[in-house]
Each structure stands twice: as C-alpha cells, then as structure tokens.
Amino acid sequence: MLSLSQTSNSLLCIEWIPTESGLKVINYKKLSYNSQSYKDFLDYVFSEFKIKNVDDEKKPITLSLDSDNVCITSFKCDSQISLNDRIEWYENKFLGKYITDNHDIYYYPIDGNNGEVMVIYISKDLKNNILNSCAKYNYELRHLSIDIFSANHAIHIYNSSSNDRYILWKIGKRNMHYLLYYEREVLKCYLKLKCGKKIECIQSIG
Secondary structure (H helix, E strand, O other): OEEEEEEOOEEEEEEEEEEOOEEEEEEEEEEEOOOOOOOOHHHHHHHHOOOOOOOOOOEEEEEEEOHHHOEEEEEEOOOOOOHHHHHHHHHHHHHHHHHHHHEEEEEEEOOOOOOEEEEEEEEHHHHHHHHHHHHHOOEEEEEEEEHHHHHHHHHHHHOOOOOOEEEEEEEOOOOEEEEEEEEOOEEEEEEEEEEOOOEEEEEEEO
16 A cells, blocks of 8 residues: 655655554655646656555555645535535535536535534546546555545544544644544534734634
C-alpha cells in the first residue's frame, strides 16, 4: 500500500504492508511539492521515491490533500426539510451553475437540531488529474481525503482512542489552527482559527 499526504509545500510518502502484528512501514520519504493541479503527480513521486514492494497487479493508493485544495463551507436550514430538498435549495440559491458543473460536492449533516450541513467541494479537473495519474501507473485510488479529517480514520484503524469525546488539532502555516471535535465518533464541530496576539475565529461549523 502506498499512502501520500500533502501538507503545505510537502508530500509525505509512506509505503507499508500488512503483517500479522499490524501495519509495517517499509519505506518513507518527505518530498517538496507545491503543485495545485496534481497533473501527472505520480511521475514526480516515483522519480524521487523508489517503491520497494513492486507488484504487477492493481496496486492500492491513498491520498490526503491539504485543505487549501478544497473548499469547506456550510449552511443552515430547517431540519424538518429533507436533506435532498435542502441540498437542491442550497445549490440553486448559493453555489450556482459554475460550481455545480465544475466541482464534485459532498454533504455531511452535522449532528444536532439546527439543520446545519457541512459542504466540501473539490475541482473535477483536480480529481480527474489524480485519477488519471493513478491509472497511468496501475494504481487504484482507495481513499481520497483531507488532511485533518484523514487523521480521524487513523484513530479508527489503530483503535487508539478509548474516549467518547476527543479533539483533533492541526497546526498549519501562517498561524492557522484547525480543530475537529467528535462525540462517540460523530463530528460535532469544525473550527478554523488564527492565533496571534489574540485568537480570531475564521470559520465555525457545528
């Protein structure tokens, strides 16, 4: 399995294999990477990162994107209205045809009684560039996620949290901080903060 994670201007590359005692990392490298298009990105990865466990069959790959590569927003609507009707209203009134035609859009209702829905959308061109580069090298994209959200999957994989409530905290560039708050594995809140002499809330969802 090849796992890639983008953070700021770097791409972290990890090659690992499953064993009876758990996951075993067999190769690791941090690469400089600042492309936002991901066109032929594996050409660059494999020129700098030599895979040890080569298999001619379909190979799995996971990729975690920096949050700057997607748009994260939300909207609130009467929770008595069906989710499909809320989505249709939001796309018509707020996103518009350009966004809906050129982006893949994902909706995540936030648990609570205010009808808030988290919205994440990614450029279709960016996503197609990723898929095309994977296909070129016979890799199957198993998982495409966003930095801080992908960390929550690791918690489930390693079963490292015995707490019903926990916070994930990412410290980003330019004094930006990102926090996710979960209760019993359900996302309750997403915060984007700027921390300097004072703390400024840039975005709050949930």
